[in-house]
Amino acid sequence: MSKKYTAFRVTEVAEKQFETSVEELSMDDLPIGEVLIKVAYSSLNYKDALSASGNKGVSRNFPHTPGIDAAGTVEVSDSDDFKKGDKVLVTGFDLGMNTAGGMAEYIQVPAAWVVPLPEGLGLRESMVYGTAGLTAGLSVYQLIYQGINPDMGKIVVTGASGGVGSMAVAILGKLGFEVVAVTGKESAHDLLKSLGAAECIGRDALNDESRRPILKPLYAGAIDTVGGNMLATILKTLQYNGVATCCGLVNSPTLSTSVFPFILNGVRLVGIDSVRCDINLRKVVWNHFADDWKVDYPEGLVEEVGLDGLSDKIASILKGEIAGRVVVKL
Numbered sequence: 001m002s003k004k005y006t007a008f009r010v011t012e013v014a015e016k017q018f019e020t021s022v023e024e025l026s027m028d029d030l031p032i033g034e035v036l037i038k039v040a041y042s043s044l045n046y047k048d049a050l051s052a053s054g055n056k057g058v059s060r061n062f063p064h065t066p067g068i069d070a071a072g073t074v075e076v077s078d079s080d081d082f083k084k085g086d087k088v089l090v091t092g093f094d095l096g097m098n099t100a101g102g103m104a105e106y107i108q109v110p111a112a113w114v115v116p117l118p119e120g121l122g123l124r125e126s127m128v129y130g131t132a133g134l135t136a137g138l139s140v141y142q143l144i145y146q147g148i149n150p151d152m153g154k155i156v157v158t159g160a161s162g163g164v165g166s167m168a169v170a171i172l173g174k175l176g177f178e179v180v181a182v183t184g185k186e187s188a189h190d191l192l193k194s195l196g197a198a199e200c201i202g203r204d205a206l207n208d209e210s211r212r213p214i215l216k217p218l219y220a221g222a223i224d225t226v227g228g229n230m231l232a233t234i235l236k237t238l239q240y241n242g243v244a245t246c247c248g249l250v251n252s253p254t255l256s257t258s259v260f261p262f263i264l265n266g267v268r269l270v271g272i273d274s275v276r277c278d279i280n281l282r283k284v285v286w287n288h289f290a291d292d293w294k295v296d297y298p299e300g301l302v303e304e305v306g307l308d309g310l311s312d313k314i315a316s317i318l319k320g321e322i323a324g325r326v327v328v329k330l
């Protein structure tokens with residue numbers, strides 16, 4: 001009889017009606033892949049919540065195991081790049097979308113998706129970063145790659161108390177940038193300042209309705225995680241040659257702007273994708289996390305749950321109520 005493993009499952013019980021449960025599955029049902037990994041930790045991201053609530057833009061087929069992140073130990077490998085016992089992590093690609101994901105005791109994936117855990121980074125620590133951390137890291141990488149440095153001025157971060165935002169605040173703070181954190185949660189101000197924010201402002205401060213093409217220049221750079229009118233406002237408030245990165249849509253997927261910030265101020269807008277991003281760039285960012293970008297992310301901002309505690313956290317993240325990161329222990 002085939003060995004069993006435990007997984008968090010999402011089932012479509014009626015049309016557009018989804019239920020979650022923790023189930024025992026057969027190892028034979030794992031997807032085909034070169035590397036079998038015993039998962040130690042996963043993490044909860046906004047996208048997992050979309051998958052777990054039946055969003056067909058994220059996961060088409062149910063029943064399904066979500067979890068776009070996983071860190072653990074190689075159990076079996078058909079690839080020369082990995083051997084039994086190696087500590088590794090996987091984020092993005094198709095994991096947790098239409099490939100059974102990290103909210104389970106085992107995943108089986110192509111070797112091309114697997115990143116060796118850098119020395120100096122623990123398995124749990126890597127999942128405190130997770131996709132949120134990688135996305136924040138890619139955003140910081142792009143600001144620096146585009147020539148932004150701490151002497152040029154302030155960097156504004158939206159959705160600052162969320163997973164990507166809080167990680168971005170922490171990394172930028174560690175690198176000596178003056179960070180302005182935009183948050184809808186007054187209760188998060190102290191935590192954001194302890195993470196590295198110099199200043200916290202409310203969401204209304206970046207919700208310009210004036211229709212003016214350009215506003216007073218305030219920021220050298222921006223890491224935007226929310227989209228919508230906040231990103232449109234940021235583009236108007238960037239300094240000459242300022243750079244904004246864009247990764248998310250919790251405010252709105254619509255970006256209504258004009259060409260003026262681009263053609264009058266030389267502003268640059270850089271898209272961030274952590275899902276299909278090149279494996280070598282991932283390794284660069286993960287190696288930074290084990291070294292000069294390693295952040296003291298406060299334990300007060302990390303919640304650890306088992307598979308049976310996930311449903312509540314999924315409901316909270318969908319309501320924008322989570323401050324910090326949720327780590328899932330297998």
Ligand code: NDP
Nearest residue numbers: 046159160161162163164183184248249250251273274320
């Ligand atoms: P979280 O839910 O952890 O954080 C989002 C934060 O945005 C909230 O905590 C809240 O912070 C703020 N927020 C919520 N609702 C609104 C609103 N209506 N208007 C403005 N701000 C709001 O999500 P993540 O950090 O995990 O992800 C953020 C975004 O980035 C999501 O859209 C996600 O899909 C996307 N993403 C994209 C990736 C990519 O590869 N491109 C990878 C990972 C995530 P506060 O209360 O502090 O304002």
